[in-house]
Amino acid sequence: MDHSSIARKVLKWVSWSALGLLVLPVIVALLILLPPVQGMLTNQISNILSEKIQTEVSIEAIRLSLWDGIAIDGLQINDPHGSELLKTERIGIMPVVGGLLTGQLDFHYVGLSGFQGKLINGSQGLNIQFIIDAFSTKEPTIEPDPKPFSLFIDQLQLENIRFEFHSETDSLDLKLDLSRFEVIDLLFSTTPDKIESDQIAVSELRLDILSRALAEKTGTDSLPLLDFGAGFDIDINNIELKDNQISYQVGSIAAPDKFSPDHLSLDSLQLHLSGLSLKEDTLQAKIETMAGNLFELPAFGLRGNLEAGLYNSSIRELELLLGKSMMKLDLALEYGSWQNLPNEIRDVRIKTQLTGDILHGDLSYLLPDSILNLVDSWPHTQLELFVEYRPDTIFLQQAIIDAGQSQLSAQGILSGFNSIDSMAWQQLEISS
Numbered sequence: 001m002d003h004s005s006i007a008r009k010v011l012k013w014v015s016w017s018a019l020g021l022l023v024l025p026v027i028v029a030l031l032i033l034l035p036p037v038q039g040m041l042t043n044q045i046s047n048i049l050s051e052k053i054q055t056e057v058s059i060e061a062i063r064l065s066l067w068d069g070i071a072i073d074g075l076q077i078n079d080p081h082g083s084e085l086l087k088t089e090r091i092g093i094m095p096v097v098g099g100l101l102t103g104q105l106d107f108h109y110v111g112l113s114g115f116q117g118k119l120i121n122g123s124q125g126l127n128i129q130f131i132i133d134a135f136s137t138k139e140p141t142i143e144p145d146p147k148p149f150s151l152f153i154d155q156l157q158l159e160n161i162r163f164e165f166h167s168e169t170d171s172l173d174l175k176l177d178l179s180r181f182e183v184i185d186l187l188f189s190t191t192p193d194k195i196e197s198d199q200i201a202v203s204e205l206r207l208d209i210l211s212r213a214l215a216e217k218t219g220t221d222s223l224p225l226l227d228f229g230a231g232f233d234i235d236i237n238n239i240e241l242k243d244n245q246i247s248y249q250v251g252s253i254a255a256p257d258k259f260s261p262d263h264l265s266l267d268s269l270q271l272h273l274s275g276l277s278l279k280e281d282t283l284q285a286k287i288e289t290m291a292g293n294l295f296e297l298p299a300f301g302l303r304g305n306l307e308a309g310l311y312n313s314s315i316r317e318l319e320l321l322l323g324k325s326m327m328k329l330d331l332a333l334e335y336g337s338w339q340n341l342p343n344e345i346r347d348v349r350i351k352t353q354l355t356g357d358i359l360h361g362d363l364s365y366l367l368p369d370s371i372l373n374l375v376d377s378w379p380h381t382q383l384e385l386f387v388e389y390r391p392d393t394i395f396l397q398q399a400i401i402d403a404g405q406s407q408l409s410a411q412g413i414l415s416g417f418n419s420i421d422s423m424a425w426q427q428l429e430i431s432s
Contacts, residue, residue: 053134055080069094069109080130089114089160105151113159121167148191156183171212179204194233205244212251234278241271259295259366267293282309296365298323310338325363325380327356350389357382379403392416408432 042062049057060074069092076087090113096106120127161178185198246269250262269292276285283306290302304318315331334349335341341348358381364372382402388395394414401408410430416422 053077053131055130056082068092077131079127085127086115086117088112088116105149107151107153109155109157110153111155111157111159112161113157115158115160116162118164118166121165121169123168150187150189150191152188153183153186156186157181173208173210173212175206175208177206178202181205192233193231194235196234197236199238199240200236201240201242202244203242205241205246207244207246209248211249232278233280234276236276237274239271239273239276241269244269244271258368263295265295268299282307298362304329308338311335323359323362325356325358327354327358327383329354347391348389349391350387352385352387354385354387355383406432 039061042059045062046057046059056076056078058074058076059072061072063071063073065071071093072088072091074087074089075091077085079085090111092109092111092113094107094109096108118127126132158178158181161176161181163174163176163178165172165174167173180201180203182201183197183199185196187194187196189195245265245267247265249264256263269290271290272288274286274288277283285306287303287306291300293299300323301321302319305314305316307314307316311334313333315329318329318331320327320329330353332351336344336347360367360372360381380403382400384398384400386397386399388397392415396410396412396414399408399410408430409432410428412428413426415424415426
């Protein structure tokens with residue numbers, strides 16, 4: 001027996017097998033890039049999804065490219081009655097090739113454009129419940145300990161988004177029209193739990209919220225508070241909003257003559273926040289610039305530093321320009337616990353310093369006519385106010401009001417503040 005001949009045959013077979021294992025994936029990858037193959041893939045995925053959720057799912061095209069990643073064009077999903085539920089012009093994904101090889105979720109680009117959708121919460125539940133049910137686990141399973149997870153996206157982009165929400169149970173309507181939303185260098189991780197981004201930009205957003213039910217007066221315990229213990233640390237270097245419009249209305253959509261919390265509107269909003277940081281026990285941010293039109297007030301501008309924590313909060317170096325009026329504010333709050341703040345609002349300790357030069361016409365939308373009539377002849381008012389509030393007591397350290405030819409200054413202590421019957425001034429000094 002010629003052992004060398006057998007060895008050569010075995011070596012040749014192994015070589016061809018190894019070459020085939022290397023070449024086969026390349027051939028498959030190249031075949032997938034061919035338009036006819038991509039057309040077959042598009043039809044196959046549409047059919048699989050339609051069968052899965054038991055309704056019509058159509059996809060115009062799925063395109064795969066070595067340079068541009070994956071693009072899904074013309075996705076549309078109908079509800080079980082045949083009406084359009086949602087559609088998109090394009091979904092784009094460009095993964096990092098090295099990340100795919102190592103099993104990491106790393107993307108150069110993720111984008112969604114031309115999205116239109118409507119979510120309805122009716123008496124029978126959500127109109128997308130059939131989709132949720134289709135992808136839900138039918139039988140309870142014992143979940144293993146979650147594995148560490150991280151997601152990194154160089155650029156996340158949403159363009160031309162239109163979304164509507166209609167709730168029959170809550171009598172609430174929401175309409176969102178978004179031109180552009182972009183996130184740069186997004187990191188989402190569970191090892192440790194954190195969300196980071198270099199920049200978030202929102203352009204030409206219009207958000208309209210309409211509550212069809214009349215507002216009910218509720219206790220302070222219904223106030224929503226940020227939960228610092230949610231578990232995720234958030235760090236965002238810059239947030240920019242340009243040309244945005246937000247409105248909230250209760251009942252009638254007719255604008256009132258005077259301020260009402262049932263009719264809030266903010267037009268032409270420009271906002272630049274820097275250094276937004278949310279940790280386990282504190283929230284910090286700097287308002288570099290904020291401008292727009294609030295309610296029926298003149299155009300405003302705002303900047304300052306904000307910080308909120310478990311036991312104290314502050315607003316520092318806040319500057320507000322409203323029409324031709326200007327105000328500066330420093331405010332510090334101390335409280336027993338952030339979580340119990342709504343129920344312990346009377347126990348909060350407050351220190352504030354307020355200075356300003358106010359034209360009364362700039363505040364005509366906020367002030368009742370009875371007050372406006374009193375100050376109508378004043379050209380403007382210069383104000384200095386230094387106040388400290390402790391439970392049940394106000395310490396008026398200094399109050400100076402300068403209105404044209406008149407000036408009033410006062411200081412003193414107002415005790416029994418929580419009850420009109422027991423309120424009394426002490427050490428009160430007034431001069432004019």
